[in-house]
Amino acid sequence: MSFLPFPKYKFQKLSDITADFLVEKGVELLMLDLDNTVAPYGAETPPEHTLCWAESIRAAGIGLYIISNSRKEGRVKTFAQALGVPYILRAKKPSPRKPREAMLALDVKPENAALAGDQIYTDVLSAKLAGVTPILIRPIKLSNPLLALRYVLEAPFRRPRPRADV
Ligand SMILES: [Mg+2]
Structure with missing residues (x-):
């Protein structure tokens, strides 16, 4: 397996990932990026x-x-509580350290875990380094020029994977 940050699966939005799909793939733990994956930057509560x-x-x-990776505890906590899920902030993805901590805490093996996020160089790379399944979600909103530029820089890894990386 290479560490090039190619996602294993791609979805247009988080809610396109179904429970059936995860069960079929043997996923017991789905780790979630927050910003632009669960909700747009700045949103204070998750939509219904x-x-x-x-x-x-x-x-x-x-x-x-x-x-x-957010440092805003209040906001991350609000989301986590609304969704009823545990959370880690300041994760410093692409470091695989926090995904590994989450797996340890819940006693889940990497082959039974996935990480879904909107960014190649943080979320997908972190998943690769932690040995879990990387799932790429299309960013909810590219609300400023920097986000749009980053999206362009990620283009090589958003295209279908070259065969050599399979
Ligand atoms: Mg994000």
Whole structure:
């Protein structure tokens, strides 16, 4: 397996990841990036459809865990509590340290864990380094020029994977 940050799966939005899909892939723990994956930057509470989605995942016996690089504890905590999931902030992705801590805490092996996020060089790379399944979500909103530029720089890894990396 290479450490090039190619996602294993891609979805347009978080709620497109179904419990059936995760069960089929043997995922017991789905770690979630927060900003632009669960909600746009600046949003203070998760929308109703996201709460329903989280409930459907949990009902299938799959754990959820927010792993955010954000430093704003209040906001991350509000989201985590609304969704009823544990959280880690200041995760410093692409470091795999916090995803590994979450797996240890819940006694889940890397092959039974996935990390879903909108960024290649933090979320997908962190998942690769932690040995878990990387799932790429299309960013909810590219609300400023820097986010848009980063999205362009990620382009090589958003295209279908070259065969050599399979
Ligand atoms: Mg993000």
